[in-house]
Amino acid sequence: MLNGIVPHFIPLDASAMKPAPFKYVAATSLAQALALKAEYGDDAKFLAGGQSLMPAMNFRLAQPAILIDINGIEDLAGIHPSGATTRVGPLTRYRALQRDEAFAGMFPLIDEALPHIAHPQIRNRGTIGGNLSHADPASELPAIAVALRARFRVQTAKQERWVEASDFFVGALTTDLKPDEMLVEIELPRVKPRTGACFMEIARRRGDFAIAGVAVMTTLGERGECTGVRLAFCGVGETPIDASSAADALIGHQPAQTTIIDVAKAAQAMIDPGGSVHATADYQRHIAGVLTERALRTAQRRARDGH
Amino acid sequence: MDIDFHDITLSVNGTKYQRRIESRLLLSDFIRHDLALAGTHVGCEHGVCGACTILLDGQPVRSCLMLAVQANHHELSTVEGLADKAGEYHPLQQAMHEHHGLQCGYCTPGILMTITAFLDENSSPSEDEVREALSGNLCRCTGYQNIVDAVLAAADRMRG
Incomplete structure (x- = not known):
């Protein structure tokens, strides 16, 4: 250490920790994540990028009993163009959207909005599915999903359904998602010529x-x-x-x-x-x-x- | 509720660490209190100020918006790893010193981590690009002008 001064720190005691206690599970499959959500319902939260959930937990505005970390489920991230639609995985980070030139070419509306979304450090972590599920009224992507007539596939441990973007956002920080559901795919229709x-x-x-x-x-x-x-x-x-x-x-x-x-x-x-x-x-x-x-x-x- | 402990293994600035931590421990607090690497500063602790920015697998992230348990098996870099082993400053640190890019220094570690990663990807940025790259780091002393000057000077020097 500089000048020979070695800072001496002791581990934080529980009273100094920001979030309230919770049980953490790093899910390794979608099936496991959905089974846990089915079991715990509103007591459980999915942790994707965490760029809205973690501040809420640090303020103790959100106090989930169970945190289901989905960052390890690689299948949930990715951009898949296929003919008339492009499917985007919910765990796709803003950074990945910004760096995919083909995607930017297909959806210039999203490409133009991405720099407005927070800051580089946030865009390195934040995800499209987390953003849409959080449904912040000031957020860009929900309005863009509505403008693009996106559809969302939502899934429980047992079944899935499709929801139009225009029906998905029902209030401030409130979506059509049921306690046992996860947004698992964003479907963007191809933009018309001219x-x-x-x-x-x-x-x-x-x-x-x-x-x-x-x-x-x-x-x-x-x-x-x-x-x-x-x-x-x-x-x-x-x-x-x-x-x-x-x-x-x-x-x-x-x-x-x-x-x-x-x-x-x-x-x-x-x-x-x-x-x-x-x-x-x-x-x-x-x-x-x-x-x-x-x-x-x-x-x-x-x-x-x-x- | 029983305390939810997890065993994690991670590397910080090339050094491997193994620790047992509580699930709700923030990565920023873990770095400071468990690893005694106090160069990473915490300001707002809700993702606004950028003081706690570190590199996670090479990318700048807010360490106050991640749990320590999420860093399991990842590689982290903090400000302590910027200077070389002989204590020689990184060119950006040197430029910040020369251009008075800091006063109280509280925001500096976050800015250094943000900008070193930025310059790795963009070696000749425009002033606008530098300001955009800095947009997630609050500085209340400098008015940013000297930081921008330092970043442009560092970019120039690093290009050789």
């Missing part, structure tokens, strides 16, 4: 929670007319908000600036932000409108120019 994507977000600092964020996918026909728009918000309600119907006025027409302004106003009317000490509800709604205009224009340009 589609431009744009993700924009305003946060107080880089990587911070969104004051408002918007995900847009605009598809143009062969004559340049708008044939479809997907529009979803994060950070302005208890769940991601699908505001695609606000863009109905664009469908069938060459997108015009005046229509885009009207669409942004219609989208603003579809959200009910909660406001906070950092941003009033009015400010959030204002930001949502400004971002919608910009993102619609950018997505349209990218659809036209082919990138």
